[in-house]
Amino acid sequence: GAVVSQHPSWVICKSGTSVKIECRSLDFQATTMFWYRQFPKQSLMLMATSNEGSKATYEQGVEKDKFLINHASLTLSTLTVTSAHPEDSSFYICSARPQGRSSYNEQFFGPGTRLTVL
């Protein structure tokens, strides 16, 4: 149980285009999902918290107009990188917190998406 999928697993796009990444909880409902980014040799950095039915909460320094998050259902959150540039190339990974769990519990991660912007 507690499986999270991400799609696509990797994507290459041209500079200036937008890319959408999907995060799905397959066997549980998640009112809260999280989006992280990891640059080479760095740690996972929390970008934003996605709440079902409401606006996402962004971490300091993360541009909300560039990284659009939509959490329209209890099993799906999407991250859209708008007008992507080479510096947005990174590994993006989501996680989901099962409905009703406290913050001490594990978050269940997807396998991540490798974005390369040419």
Place this chain on the structure above:
Amino acid sequence: ILNVEQSPQSLHVQEGDSTNFTCSFPSSNFYALHWYRWETAKSPEALFVMTLNGDEKKKGRISATLNTKEGYSYLYIKGSQPEDSATYLCARNQFYFGTGTSLTVIP
């Protein structure tokens, strides 16, 4: 920024050896320490969550300890096996991750 540091960065051990890694973190405003196991091309898998000073958790050959006063946690693997090869991540207060320790177990 609350820095979580892990050491060593990478480690190669022979099958059967026991090993351990360290996760250091700021001890102020601490409430939880998570350990994850992350195999290449897979999702990070939760191993342990610890909250209290002196906590010890065990799962098979893997165990972890927590010292919240001095801000560190140790992860131990007894009798390493090739399938233990992975990156081991720790996270302070759920969201603040270290860069991980990459373990390779040589058959």
